[in-house]
Amino acid sequence: MYRLRYDLLYTLLFGILSGVLAAVLYVNPMCDTISLPEMVLQLSGSRGIFALYGAAPSELMAVFSRFLPSILFEIYAGTVMYRSFCTASVYVFTRNPDRAKWYRREVCRVLLLSVLFTAISLAITVLLAAVRYAVVLNVPGAILLLYHFVLYAIWTFTVTIFINVLSIWLGSYNATLAATALQALCIALLGLVRLSAQPVLAVLARVNPVSHLILGWFHSAIPAVEEAIPPVGDVEFWGFSFPVSLLVVSVYCLAVVLSGRQLVLHHDILSGNAELDGV
Amino acid sequence: MLIRAALAETRSSLKQPGSIITFFVLLLMVLQNFVFNVQRYQGSDLLHMVQPMKILLLGDNVENETWYTVLLQIYPLLVSLPAVIPYAKERQTGESLLLAARIGNMRYAFSRLLSVLLTTFLVFTIPPLIEIGLNCISFPLEAQCDPYGIGIYDPKYPGIVRNYLFSGLYLRSPYLYAVVGTLFWGLCSAIFAAFSAAFVAVFRFRFTVFAMLPAFLFLNATVMLSVKDRNIPGVAWYHYLTLFNDRLKNPAYLWVLPILLLIAVLAAAWGGKRDCIG
Numbered sequence: 001m002y003r004l005r006y007d008l009l010y011t012l013l014f015g016i017l018s019g020v021l022a023a024v025l026y027v028n029p030m031c032d033t034i035s036l037p038e039m040v041l042q043l044s045g046s047r048g049i050f051a052l053y054g055a056a057p058s059e060l061m062a063v064f065s066r067f068l069p070s071i072l073f074e075i076y077a078g079t080v081m082y083r084s085f086c087t088a089s090v091y092v093f094t095r096n097p098d099r100a101k102w103y104r105r106e107v108c109r110v111l112l113l114s115v116l117f118t119a120i121s122l123a124i125t126v127l128l129a130a131v132r133y134a135v136v137l138n139v140p141g142a143i144l145l146l147y148h149f150v151l152y153a154i155w156t157f158t159v160t161i162f163i164n165v166l167s168i169w170l171g172s173y174n175a176t177l178a179a180t181a182l183q184a185l186c187i188a189l190l191g192l193v194r195l196s197a198q199p200v201l202a203v204l205a206r207v208n209p210v211s212h213l214i215l216g217w218f219h220s221a222i223p224a225v226e227e228a229i230p231p232v233g234d235v236e237f238w239g240f241s242f243p244v245s246l247l248v249v250s251v252y253c254l255a256v257v258l259s260g261r262q263l264v265l266h267h268d269i270l271s272g273n274a275e276l277d278g279v
Numbered sequence: 280m281l282i283r284a285a286l287a288e289t290r291s292s293l294k295q296p297g298s299i300i301t302f303f304v305l306l307l308m309v310l311q312n313f314v315f316n317v318q319r320y321q322g323s324d325l326l327h328m329v330q331p332m333k334i335l336l337l338g339d340n341v342e343n344e345t346w347y348t349v350l351l352q353i354y355p356l357l358v359s360l361p362a363v364i365p366y367a368k369e370r371q372t373g374e375s376l377l378l379a380a381r382i383g384n385m386r387y388a389f390s391r392l393l394s395v396l397l398t399t400f401l402v403f404t405i406p407p408l409i410e411i412g413l414n415c416i417s418f419p420l421e422a423q424c425d426p427y428g429i430g431i432y433d434p435k436y437p438g439i440v441r442n443y444l445f446s447g448l449y450l451r452s453p454y455l456y457a458v459v460g461t462l463f464w465g466l467c468s469a470i471f472a473a474f475s476a477a478f479v480a481v482f483r484f485r486f487t488v489f490a491m492l493p494a495f496l497f498l499n500a501t502v503m504l505s506v507k508d509r510n511i512p513g514v515a516w517y518h519y520l521t522l523f524n525d526r527l528k529n530p531a532y533l534w535v536l537p538i539l540l541l542i543a544v545l546a547a548a549w550g551g552k553r554d555c556i557g
Contacts, residue, residue: 025503047507057339057348061515064352065503072496079486086486172488173297173364177356184352188345 004109010076011113012120018069019124023132026066027125033134036126036141037228040148043125044215051216051232052190064187070156071183073117075176078163080113081106082175085168085267103264107161107257114157122149140228144215147242151213151249158209158253159183165260168267186210209252212245281390284382288394289401291365298361298402305406308346312336313413315343320418328422331414332457337407337464338522341426351517355498358468359491362398363475366391367490370479385551388480392473392547399472404465411457420454442525460522467520467536471498474539477546497539 027039030048038049045052045063052063084092084106096102122145129135159179166175189208192201205211217240220226292298316334319342334340339347369375369391379387429436443449444463449456475494484490498516505515512529513519519528 021503057344057351057517058515060348061351061502061517065499068499068503075488075492078488083486172486173360173491176488177353177360180356181349181353184349187352188348191345191348 007077007080007109007113008116011073011117014069014073014076015117015120016124018073018117018121020128021069022066022121022125023128027129027133029133033136034129035136035228036138037144037225039126039129039135040141040144041216041229043122044148044152044213046216049230051230052214053232056191060187060191063190064184067183067187069121070117070152070159071180073114074156074160074163074179077110077113077117077160078167078176078179079172080110080160081164082167082172099265100261103261106164107260110160110164111157114160115153118149118153118156138228140222140224143220143222143225144228147218148215151215151242151245154246154249154253155209155213158249158256161253161260162256165256165263168263183210190214207248209249212240212248214240218242218245280382281386281393284386284390285393285397288390289397292362292394292398293401295361295365297364298398301357301360302402302406304357305350305403306409308350309336309406309410311346312340312343313410313417316340316414317417319343325419325422327424328419329424329426330422330453331418331420332411332453333426333523334418335407335410335414335457335522337461338457339524351521354517355471355495356491358399358403358471358494358498359475361402361472362395363472363479363490363494364487366395366476367479367484367487370483371487384553385548388547388551391480392476392543395472395476396469400465400469403468404461407461407464408458411454411461415454439525442527443523444519444528444530457522464520464522467516470536470540470543473543477543480546480550 022043026042027034028042028048029038038046041051042048043066045066047062052059079086081103093099093102126135126145163172163175163179166178169175170178186208187210189204190210192205211217216229216232218229219239219241220229221241312335320328320334332338334342336347336350369378375387375391382390423431425431425436429439440446440449443456445456445459448459471494474497475491478493479490502515502517505513505518509527511527512532513526514532518524518526519533
C-alpha cells in the first residue's frame with residue numbers, strides 16, 4: 001500500500017509536468033482563440049491546423065519531443081514491476097508463490113498508473129490552455145479528446161510493460177534504450193508518409209503503432225468529427241480510423257502483456273541481477 | 280598515476296557491452312548511409328555529383344534521413360551508454376570502493392572522469408571518421424553540388440554557408456571542416472557524458488537507467504526550447520553538433536559546454552573528497 005501511494009504521488013507529478021509542457025509548448029493557436037479539436041490535433045503532431053505531413057528531421061524531432069514527458073513517465077514506471085526482481089526477489093516470490101496472480105496484480109498497477117498519468121496530463125493541458133486562451137469546447141473536440149486519451153493511455157501502458165519485462169532480461173538501462181530506440185524508429189518511419197504510394201511502405205505505415213497515434217490522419221464515421229479533422233494528402237487513402245487504430249494498438253498491447261507473462265513465469269530468480277550484469 | 284589509471288579505466292570501459300553496442304549502432308548507421316550513397320550516386324556525372332561530405336550521416340543526407348532522424352532521437356540516451364553506465368554499475372556494486380582504496384579516492388574520481396571523456400569521445404568519433412574516409416575513397420573529391428539543389432553561384436548560397444558552425448573552415452576545405460566537425464561532435468558527446476557522470480559521482484542511483492537522465496533531460500530540453508522561426512538562433516543541440524546545419528546560430532550558446540565540463544570537474548572533486556564508504 002505504501003509503495004502504491006509512492007507511485008501515485010510520482011505519477012501525479014509526472015502528469016502535471018507533462019500537462020504543463022504540452023500546454024506551453026504545443027498548444028499554439030493562430031490568434032487568442034483555439035477550438036478543442038484543433039488543440040487535441042496539435043497534441044498529436046499537428047502544427048497549427050496542418051496535420052503532420054513532413055519527413056524533415058526537425059519535424060519528426062518535434063513529434064518525439066511531444067512523446068518525451070510520457071517517455072520520462074515510462075522510465076519511472078518501467079521499474080514498478082522490475083524492482084521486485086532487482087532487490088530481494090527470492091523474498092518477494094516466496095511470499096507470492098502464484099507468479100501468474102502476482103503478474104496480473106502488477107499489470108493492473110501499471111495500467112492504473114498509465115491511465116492516471118494520461119488523464120492528469122490531458123486535464124492539466126486543457127485547463128492551462130483554457131487559462132491562456134479562449135478554448136471553444138464542442139462535441140467533436142470532446143470525442144477527439146476521448147480518442148486521444150484512450151490511444152495514448154494504451155500506448156503508454158504497452159511501452160511501460162515492455163520496459164518492465166525487458167528490464168528483467170536486460171537490466172533497466174538497456175531495456176529503456178531498446179524501448180526508446182524502437183519508438184524513435186517508429187517516429188522516423190512516419191517520415192515515409194510521402195512515399196505511401198509504394199505498397200511495402202504503405203504496409204509499414206499501417207503496422208507502425210505510432211502512425212495510429214497521429215489523430216490528424218484519422219477519418220471518422222461521425223460527420224461532425226470528420227469535419228473537424230482537416231484533410232491531409234495521401235494519408236486519406238490509408239483508412240486510419242479510431243476503431244482500426246484501437247485494434248492495432250490493442251494487439252501490440254496484448255502481445256507485450258502475454259509475452260511478458262511468459263517471461264515472468266519462467267524467469268529464474270536465482271540466476272542473478274540483470275541490473276548489475278548478473279553480479 | 281592518474282593518467283595510467285584513466286587509461287586502464289578507458290580500456291576496461293571500451294570492452295563493456297555498452298561501448299561495443301554504441302560503436303556498432305553508429306557504425307551500422309554510417310555503413311547503411313554509405314551503401315545508400317553508393318547505390319544512389321553510382322555512375323553519376325561529375326557535374327551533378329553532390330559534394331561527398333554533404334552526404335555524410337552527420338551532415339543530414341537529405342535523401343536518406345530515416346537513420347539520421349533515429350540518431351537524433353536516441354543520441355541523448357546513447358551518449359551515456361559507453362562510459363556512464365559502467366561507472367554507475369561500479370558504484371552500485373561497490374567495486375568503486377576497491378579501486379578507491381587502491382589508488383586513492385580523489386585520484387579514482389578524476390581517473391573515472393577522464394575515462395568517461397575519453398571512452399565517449401572515441402566511441403562517438405571513430406564511426407563518422409570511417410565514413411569520411413570511405414566517402415573520400417569512393418566519390419570524386421572535385422564534386423561541388425549541394426544536396427538541396429542550390430548551386431554554389433546561387434545568391435542564397437553565401438547566406439546558407441555563413442550559418443555553418445565553422446563556416447570559415449568550410450570555405451577553406453570542406454574535408455577539413457568535416458573532420459573538425461566530427462571531432463567537435465565527439466568532444467561534445469564526451470562533455471555530455473561527463474555531465475551525467477557528475478551526478479553519478481555525487482549521488483547513488485538505485486537503477487542505472489536514472490544515471491543517464493541528466494544528459495537526456497538537458498539535450499531534450501534544448502530541443503523543446505527551440506522555436507521554429509529561422510530568424511531566431513536555434514538552441515536545439517543538433518543545430519550546433521551536426522555538420523552543414525544552416526540554422527541561424529548564436530556561438531555564445533557554446534559556452535554551455537565549458538560550464539557542463541566545469542560541473543563535471545567540481546562533482547568529481549566533491550566525490551573524491553567525500554568519504555567513499557558513506
